[in-house]
Structures are given as C-alpha cells and as structure tokens.
Amino acid sequence: MKKILAIGNSFSDDATRYLHQMAEAAGIETKVVNLFIGGCPLERHWQNIETGEAAYQYRLNGKTTERMISIDEALREEQWDYIVTQQASHDSGWMDTYEPFLGLILDHIRQYTGQHMPQAELLLHETWAYETGSTHSAFMRYHRSQEEMYDRLKKCYYAMAEKYHLRLIPSGDIIQEARQQEPFRVSEGGISLCRDGFHMNIPYGRYLLACVWMKTLFSVRASELSYVPEPEEGEEPADEALLARIRQIVDMAGR
Incomplete structure (x- = not known):
C-alpha cells in the first residue's frame, strides 16, 4: 500500500478527491489523507506545528x-511514502511568503522522517493560476492576469523545489497547458477547468489533477487509467470523451 499525506487546503482537496479511487482502478492500493484548512498558507502551517493545534x-x-488532527499526530499515524505540501493560492506568486516557513516545515518533517520513516519522500504541489475573469479577491495582486499569476507562481515553486531538492507535482503547469488546448480555451467560449474561478471543475479539473498525481507519484501514464468519476449529487455523468481528452493532454504535457 502506498500512503500519501497532503498538508494543504482546498487546492490539495481538489487534487486528492479522486486519487485513491483512480489508483485503486489501476491496481494500486493507497491511503490518501489531506489535512484541510481552507486557504491555509505555509505561514499558518508552521504556526500550527509550533502550537501543536x-x-x-x-x-x-x-x-x-x-476528525480534527494536528500535523505531528498525522505524521505519527502511518509510515508515509509521500508527504506533500504547497503554498496557498493567493500567496503562490510571492516569493517572500514561502520563507522562512517552507524551510522550517521541511526541517521539522525531515527530522521526524529521518528517524522514523526514511522511505518518505517530500514533494511540493505546484498550484495553479486563477481562471480568466476570476472574482477572487486576491486576483488583483496579479493585476487580474492569469498569465502573470502563472508566471509568478511557477517561478516560486521551481525555485523552492530546487532549493530544497524536492520533486514537484506540476499541476499548475499542466492546467495552464490544458487551457491552451481544445476544448478548454475559455477565451474562445471553451470549458473552464475551474468551477468558481479558482477551485477545480467537478469532475474534469479534479480528474486532471488526479491524473497528474498518478503520473508523478506512480509513473502511470494517463492513457492507462480506466477510472471514471461517479457523478456528485445533482451532477451529470462525466463525458468520457472529455476525460479521454484530459488523459491525452496530461500524457503530452512536458514533451
């Protein structure tokens, strides 16, 4: 069994919503835990470690x-294979919001894993830029430009991954690439991968994220995935042609 712990917020919630089920359909047994506080930035994660709250x-x-839990309690719960963290979306493009908090968080986790679970790999999850026209209050920090937000957050995530020798789960890159492809070109009337201008669309945005995590963590090509999300209450069944298009985009990304 592969055990994955995400220390995040609603964006890691989007990323992990289908991951366990998708892995199961691919024959990979997992336990996927997301530690959730809405909008939680690295600074607050570190404060929560300090207080043990x-x-x-x-x-x-x-x-x-x-269940409510602290970070240290979650670390002690399992022999984790992957521990993933991220910056809150609103701060993702501002380098001065990452430090010293990311370094402190990583040092704290590595002190524990070095003694108790040396197999654990720490990763950064690259979040994504808001949708064009998003009404999120923090979008003004990026002059309401999706391209500016993406460029800034990419620079930050890649710099932090290099500094701390972490693999990056490149969700932000692949979402941005998908936005340039049919049928997800919003500027041309296409389908938005966001449901509210910043969180991922249900099911297609969340499905894309699960494909990216499967590819990064388990080296499974999206074309090999058979999982189809069950519709949420009040939702229509997923269009399998759109799911196939997403798998194609994920497999082609970065080539």
Whole structure:
C-alpha cells in the first residue's frame, strides 16, 4: 500500500478527491489523507506545528470526516511514502511568503522522517493560476492576469523545489497547458477547468489533477487509467470523451 499525506487546503482537496479511487482502478492500493484548512498558507502551517493545534480536518481517500488532527499526530499515524505540501493560492506568486516557513516545515518533517520513516519522500504541489475573469479577491495582486499569476507562481515553486531538492507535482503547469488546448480555451467560449474561478471543475479539473498525481507519484501514464468519476449529487455523468481528452493532454504535457 502506498500512503500519501497532503498538508494543504482546498487546492490539495481538489487534487486528492479522486486519487485513491483512480489508483485503486489501476491496481494500486493507497491511503490518501489531506489535512484541510481552507486557504491555509505555509505561514499558518508552521504556526500550527509550533502550537501543536489539532486545526486540520482529516479527509481520507477523498472523503470528509469529522476528525480534527494536528500535523505531528498525522505524521505519527502511518509510515508515509509521500508527504506533500504547497503554498496557498493567493500567496503562490510571492516569493517572500514561502520563507522562512517552507524551510522550517521541511526541517521539522525531515527530522521526524529521518528517524522514523526514511522511505518518505517530500514533494511540493505546484498550484495553479486563477481562471480568466476570476472574482477572487486576491486576483488583483496579479493585476487580474492569469498569465502573470502563472508566471509568478511557477517561478516560486521551481525555485523552492530546487532549493530544497524536492520533486514537484506540476499541476499548475499542466492546467495552464490544458487551457491552451481544445476544448478548454475559455477565451474562445471553451470549458473552464475551474468551477468558481479558482477551485477545480467537478469532475474534469479534479480528474486532471488526479491524473497528474498518478503520473508523478506512480509513473502511470494517463492513457492507462480506466477510472471514471461517479457523478456528485445533482451532477451529470462525466463525458468520457472529455476525460479521454484530459488523459491525452496530461500524457503530452512536458514533451
């Protein structure tokens, strides 16, 4: 069994919503935990480590639970294979919001994993730029430009990954690439990968993220994936042609 711990917010919630089910359909047994606080930045993650506060809602295999937990309690819970963190989207393009907090968080986790789970790999999850026309209050920090936000956050994530010798889960890159492809060109009337201007579309945006995580963590090509998300309450079944297009985009990304 592969065990994945995400220390994040609603963006890691989007990323992990289908991951367990997608891996299961591919014959990979997983436990996927997301430590959730909406909009939580690195600075607050570090503050929560310092206080030991059980401030996170424990989300297991894409499902919400009532359990509240601290980061250290979550670290002790399992022999994790992958531990993933990220910056909050609103701060993602501002280098001065990453430090010293990311370094402190990584040092804290590495002190524990070095003693108790040396197999654990730490990764950064590259978040994504807001949709064109997003009404998110923080979008003005990027002059309401998706391209500016993407360029800034990419620079930050790549710099931090290099500094701390971390692999990057390149969700932001692949989402931006998908936005240049049919049928996701919003400027031409295409389908938005966001549901509200910043969180991922259900199911297509979340499906894309799960494909990216499968490719990064398990080296599984998206074309090999058979999982089809079950419709959420009130949602239409997923269009399998669109899912196939997403798999194609993920496989082609970075070539």
